[in-house]
Amino acid sequence: MLQIDHIDVYYGKIQTLKGVSLTVNDGELVTLIGSNGAGKSTTLRTISGLLRPRHGSITYHGQRLDRLPPHDIVHLGVVHCPEGRRLFGHLTVNENLRLGAVTQTDRTAMERTRREVYDLFPILEERGKQPASTLSGGEQQMLAIGRALMAQPRLLMLDEPSLGLAPLLVESVFAIIRRIKAQGVTILLVEQNAWQALEVADRGYVMETGKIILADAAAALLSNPQVEQAYLGGTV
Numbered sequence: 600m601l602q603i604d605h606i607d608v609y610y611g612k613i614q615t616l617k618g619v620s621l622t623v624n625d626g627e628l629v630t631l632i633g634s635n636g637a638g639k640s641t642t643l644r645t646i647s648g649l650l651r652p653r654h655g656s657i658t659y660h661g662q663r664l665d666r667l668p669p670h671d672i673v674h675l676g677v678v679h680c681p682e683g684r685r686l687f688g689h690l691t692v693n694e695n696l697r698l699g700a701v702t703q704t705d706r707t708a709m710e711r712t713r714r715e716v717y718d719l720f721p722i723l724e725e726r727g728k729q730p731a732s733t734l735s736g737g738e739q740q741m742l743a744i745g746r747a748l749m750a751q752p753r754l755l756m757l758d759e760p761s762l763g764l765a766p767l768l769v770e771s772v773f774a775i776i777r778r779i780k781a782q783g784v785t786i787l788l789v790e791q792n793a794w795q796a797l798e799v800a801d802r803g804y805v806m807e808t809g810k811i812i813l814a815d816a817a818a819a820l821l822s823n824p825q826v827e828q829a830y831l832g833g834t835v
């Protein structure tokens with residue numbers, strides 16, 4: 600479905616991604632883990648067209664993505680839920696959801712998708728008329744994911760959805776990710792929470808200073824001593 604082939608990405612003169620290759624197959628949940636500053640968000644930003652690789656290519660169902668503007672990429676079904684939620688705090692929950700429906704032209708279809716989002720996150724329906732800024736951290740994360748779902752992704756990219764949440768909320772975010780996967784959405788999940796990410800994922804990639812250093816089945820990464828030592832606190 601998605602194939603990244605040896606991309607080099609720079610911020611000005613500084614090379615941030617060094618020959619990164621990664622694939623995501625239809626229906627898979629793939630996780631990209633690695634410590635802070637490794638280049639995980641940069642990878643997602645490059646897939647969604649916010650950054651351009653200097654070398655290498657990104658293809659999605661055989662079509663080059665790395666030459667398309669971000670809105671065309673969203674219209675192909677590749678939707679990015681960014682790190683830090685990026686909500687419009689002064690707008691209501693409903694308005695934020697509507698802004699996510701960028702790929703929908705027909706009101707009935709939009710309402711149907713919103714119904715699906717409400718079924719997944721009943722709290723968003725209850726809080727529909729409240730400004731997004733009045734939601735708790737966990738609810739804001741639900742809204743950010745809900746907004747991404749409004750664009751009807753085929754490939755959903757989630758950047759650190761559990762960041763900053765209390766343990767119980769982290770659990771519910773991962774439960775939601777499982778449900779979204781069960782609905783047939785392919786997911787590329789970026790996480791620092793390596794343990795939980797590998798628990799839900801089919802496959803994983805480990806990134807360090809702009810390079811993929813390991814790629815394997817999630818279960819194999821969970822029992823890999825190198826991963827255990829560096830990312831799972833050595834306590835598994």
Ligand SMILES: Nc1ncnc2c1ncn2[C@@H]1O[C@H](COP(=O)(O)OP(=O)(O)O)[C@@H](O)[C@H]1O
Pocket residue numbers: 610615633634635636637638639640641642
């Ligand atoms: N807008 C930017 N301008 C310059 N450097 C950046 C920018 N964003 C990130 N970086 C740098 O690129 C590297 C990778 O960052 P990032 O992709 O955000 O890592 P991660 O998401 O894995 O924590 C870091 O060294 C970071 O400081």
Ligand SMILES: [Mg+2]
Pocket residue numbers: 639640641682758759
């Ligand atoms: Mg990041």
